Amino acid sequence: MAKMKKTPRNVGQYSLKHMPQQYKRTRRPLSARTIMTRSMLTLSSNSSTTGFFYRLPMEVIDIILRQLSVLEMSVLGMVSKDLTGYVVDHISSLVWKNKMITQNFHHTNSNEVKSTIQHYRALGLLFKRCTLLLPTKDRLKFIFNNFSQISCFMLEQCLVPNCSGFSSFGVFLQTVIAGWNELECHRVFNFLCDHTNLLQKIATVISRKPGLLSYRELQIRLFCRQVLLDPWLNRPECQFWLIELLKPWPMVSQAHLLLILYGPLLPEGTIGWHDLVDRVVPHGHLWELAKSILLLLARFQVKDWTTDSILPILEELTVIPEPWNMENVARLLVLCGNHLCYTFLANKALNGRLHDISRLIVFIIMVCEKDGYHMNWAVRLVHQIYQVFTTAVEKLYFIQSLEGMFSKITREFFELPVTGEIQERETFQMLCVLLDSSARFHAKFLHMFLKDE
Template sequence: MSSSAFFLFYDQLNTPFSCNTSDTDPQSLSTLGYFQTLPLEIFQMVLNYLPVKDISMLSMVSKSISNRLINYISTPSGNRRLLWQDFHNQELPGKREGSCILEHYKSLGLLFKRCTLLLPTKDRLKYMHRILSEVSCFKLIGCPRPLHCLGLQCYGVFLQILTAGWDELECHRVFNFLCELSNLPRKVQIVVSSKPGSARKLELRIRLYCRSVLLNHWIHRSDSAFWLTRILKPWPMVNQARLLYIIFGPVSSLDGHVVWQKMIEGPTDETSLKGLADAIKLLYDTEAREWTADDVISLVDELSVVPREWLMENNARLLILSGNNICFTFMASKAVNGRAMELARLVVFLALVCEKDLYCMDWAVKMMQKVCKVFGTPGERNYFLQCVENAFAHLIMDTLQAVLSGGRDEEDSSFLNLFHLVNAQANFHKEILYLAMRSNSV
């Protein structure tokens, strides 16, 4: 039965069958309308032929019908009809079949939202849990093949539709409810207090649960910031950095596990850092009201030693990807705290990343010029500029030494690094000369 045919049937049910007005007096009818003439079993059989979106619309007709629908969802037949569980035979998200099951759970979320509209938040969540609790793929540790499962994503879009428009207090209750069901805080405690990589499977589960259920499906940045804040804020800064890396850091293309040594062993690429940079920008945004600029800069600083101190080039690349405001604020904090030598090395690596990744070198020069204004005296500024030149010289000499000590019979990246570094220094100083000449000609 199509939805149009059903509503035609509904209209017919509401059309008087005889001229006996006492039987058809609207005041004598319950809020079920003429649906009260149908046995409950027949009513539920009709529902089996309706699309979920139409059942969702029907739930708004009256409280009595909504109650019947709530009961229908709880029945074995309603459960089988509505709770699709073929999460492993779908195409990847974005493909036709994967999108189909995700759209189904969006519609199901809207149905639950409308059916439970008059219930308190606590009761709405209890009802949701009672219906969904038997689906193992909706649990943090439930599916045996989490990387090939759409279960958590379906759960995420369901929750996003269900809770859309709820106020912050209600959303706090939702988060606490999910933490209680999944035991998320206890599992996070295990991974942030263990040696990185020692609980690889649990790290993967937490990453998938946080991203698929809590973070990925929001349209507005303020919503994403709210949920990311809920995940991070209960923990000390050092644990926040570890957790941020688990959720957004680089992972192996083979098994999906977090790659902890990626930032330590060698220069990485934009792809490995983009998730972290986007998360940092989200927390720095004005929408993230619970974070100050100092909080975010401290988090970036703490992140750069997870699990040990990163290569400076990877630090520089993360700052560039995080945007001008965060990059400047991070550098300015070092200038204010008298860390001129560390700041100078960072400027050199910003220039190196600009050279390697084909960014405009004048950006690095203008950033240095802007940072110079933070120093309180000309002497401090001149000392910083001297440190920049010394940092260039020392890094070139160190790279040259690596080239000279390398074997000629093997492919050595040191020579390529030297090539980029010399070009970076030349282009950096070229932009400084252009800037100086333009200033003198004014």
């Protein structure tokens, strides 16, 4: 009887070693990622000349870009040069321009104004980033080609009061050129003047009698202030733009332009040229003008702008359109601070203009009394002017002229023609201020000289 063969333990099974090739298990590949991180996208973009987006149809790319906000698009454009090109092509399309650039600037509430200004700040960031690799001239050309058709951004194109176009344009321009050097900003100024005819429009206004072209004056004021000057919180940048605006003109025209930019503005939207001549204006109406003068004399002085160059402009300011009310001159000098006020008066002292100095000092003392300044400041100012004179005779003449001026101005108040009850009350109040300020000044003055006795 034949012996049965012993069945091996692995009967009906194949060992891995002897398993046929077609039955061997192979490892399945991991599924491809459907989401790529920013770093992976960058690596993918750097690994080829066309980048990750090259594999997508242009229609899909446009769909993606349409879903992005302005800020998101500005970030995407910084990933690679290729993506910058896609973003530039997208924002150059008429559809995108009509949707994102053409805005309504005639709002009825402050929230809408803030929203529009924020939108144009974001647009400034987008255009700054997507033109980063272009030369300055090409950057400006690309930017202005996109915004030059907006009437609210141009001088004398929008007649709607309280339009926020200039403010939006100013925020946009500030965002685009933030961090640019002085040479590049100078090119921006020239480019802007060429596209808006700004210098020609200024020349037309300052060559005419103040107030004759009131609408153009207001347009120049709003454009220069809201587009070039006010958006800058830092004084050096604001100083740069103010000097760029003043530099092309002679001294008399510079004074005229300063008053257009920073002179008192009446409620009806015109510059109060004749208010400075005919009546006393509050210190708030002169504060912006004083700040502009101080800006030109800031510690980061420019070579061509010193105290000596400002004094003639200050002289011209106070006679446009005619000699100002003397209290307005005194108030402007007080607001300009001790250094400029003293220099202005000392310059007159050296030229022998005792009458002018004495009259100004009396009104400066009145301003200190009315506006709440310490009378000690006026006393020290008079003492400084006193030291300018070198001989005892000159010093005596100065004191006599000052004291005589107090009496003369008091008589002038008594002799003012009175045509109504209101004017009579105002004249009496001014006389009381003069007498009170004179008493306070002389008390401080005598105390200064007698305290060491």
